[in-house]
């Protein structure tokens with residue numbers, strides 16, 4: 310988590326340095342990204358030192374070099390019948406599939422909650438029931454219902470993503486400026502036109518924020534779901550490696566999962582800036 | 592000619608708590624606006640000006656009396672009554688041109704024609720180069736002009752404007768007043784403009800309606816000819832310097848600020 314926030318800070322400050330004029334303030338302070346970078350390097354060094362001193366057996370703590378080598382091995386040769394890119398693709402496919410389902414269901418549901426009392430009465434309890442549940446609690450039930458194939462994983466991921474998408478859509482709908490709706494009505498818009506030309510675009514920034522949060526939740530749910538039931542995917546890869554005590558693959562897998570989580574966050578932010586530039590322009 | 596008519600219109604907002612009495616905001620307003628007229632409603636803040644405009648637009652229903660358009664009761668908003676909002680209410684996800692073309696899009700006008708008409712209107716409000724600009728890149732004055740162009744795109748019989756120049760600096764505001772007057776004269780529509788500036792009322796109105804607060808009542812309905820002078824070519828500063836203008840200004844000040852003379856005039 311801190312890595313993500315640090316990274317977004319690097320990201321944002323990058324954008325700011327492109328301004329032509331910079332105020333000459335506080336020269337002597339070390340920039341925060343530099344401190345973060347130093348921390349990461351420091352941790353790596355401690356890890357390397359601990360590994361080379363063999364404080365614990367290399368089976369439990371392989372050195373960074375061994376992990377890097379195994380990462381390369383994962384890409385070129387693979388592990389448990391698939392190469393790393395294949396594992397990554399399997400995992401990403403499930404997350405994006407789950408996201409598609411969650412958006413298709415969650416956005417209309419959020420619209421209904423935000424725009425109508427009846428919709429709110431019906432859907433609120435369902436969302437409030439789902440929201441605090443850890444996805445792994447209902448995974449066994451989903452597996453009973455839909456087997457251990459792709460469907461069960463996509464369903465679990467979609468369910469874990471739904472609450473944040475529904476809630477952020479509903480809050481976006483509720484905060485549509487009254488004047489925006491009134492303006493459209495004064496120009497003769499029908500209810501349908503108000504929904505599609507005013508309410509949805511106005512709620513878009515909020516929906517996108519929901520999607521960004523959902524991607525984070527979905528990703529962690531996915532890896533956990535793959536630990537339980539899968540034949541390919543990053544979670545499955547780590548779980549298999551752990552069973553054979555191939556610790557370097559476990560650590561490499563964890564690193565890959567973290568990097569992808571960060572990349573997803575960055576992609577989601579880029580999407581927000583691209584689709585709803587007015588939200589950040591204010 | 593079309594006529595928008597407030598027939599003894601009253602409006603009360605529900606009481607805040609259960610024991611309270613409903614709050615009467617407008618009390619038996621009788622007011623008529625015809626196309627070709629520029630009626631300016633002036634009154635202190637809280638006197639019910641926005642409520643009056645919302646009734647004319649059809650955003651709200653009166654609790655007493657009726658609002659009629661050509662003798663037919665107004666039931667909700669309609670494209671023949673376009674609204675310009677104080678906070679522009681432009682859509683940030685559309686560029687300036689698409690904002691202006693929005694009423695046409697709702698009517699199902701084709702892309703090509705929409706574009707052409709929007710460009711004409713942008714030209715009319717002096718923003719021919721700004722069609723592709725994003726709303727948040729425009730200054731307050733430019734945004735209000737886009738808002739006015741958007742209202743005109745609906746080809747309304749009546750323009751309803753709620754303090755459209757309230758957020759602008761004095762210089763821009765003066766320019767916009769002259770501009771607005773020209774646009775209205777060309778469009779041959781009826782205008783209902785709300786302001787709390789006496790100067791603005793005198794510069795724009797063919798008729799000035801004074802609303803006294805608590806509850807809002809019509810305190811005066813006065814014909815004014817300064818707008819006609821400006822349209823005939825007189826300069827605003829000339830008009831402002833005339834003794835007749837000063838006299839009207841003093842008269843209106845007396846009417847509006849009868850019970851609180853220390854309140855500052857927002858000019």
Ligand SMILES: Nc1ncnc2c1ncn2[C@@H]1O[C@H](COP(=O)(O)OP(=O)(O)O)[C@@H](O)[C@H]1O
Pocket residue numbers: 604605614616634635636637638639640641642643
């Ligand atoms: N939606 C509302 N509910 C309750 N009271 C309202 C509402 N809108 C306005 N009022 C009250 O009605 C009075 C007139 O408001 P408004 O029409 O906005 O006046 P103005 O535009 O002249 O400032 C005010 O006292 C305000 O508090």
Ligand SMILES: [Mg+2]
Pocket residue numbers: 640641
């Ligand atoms: Mg008001």
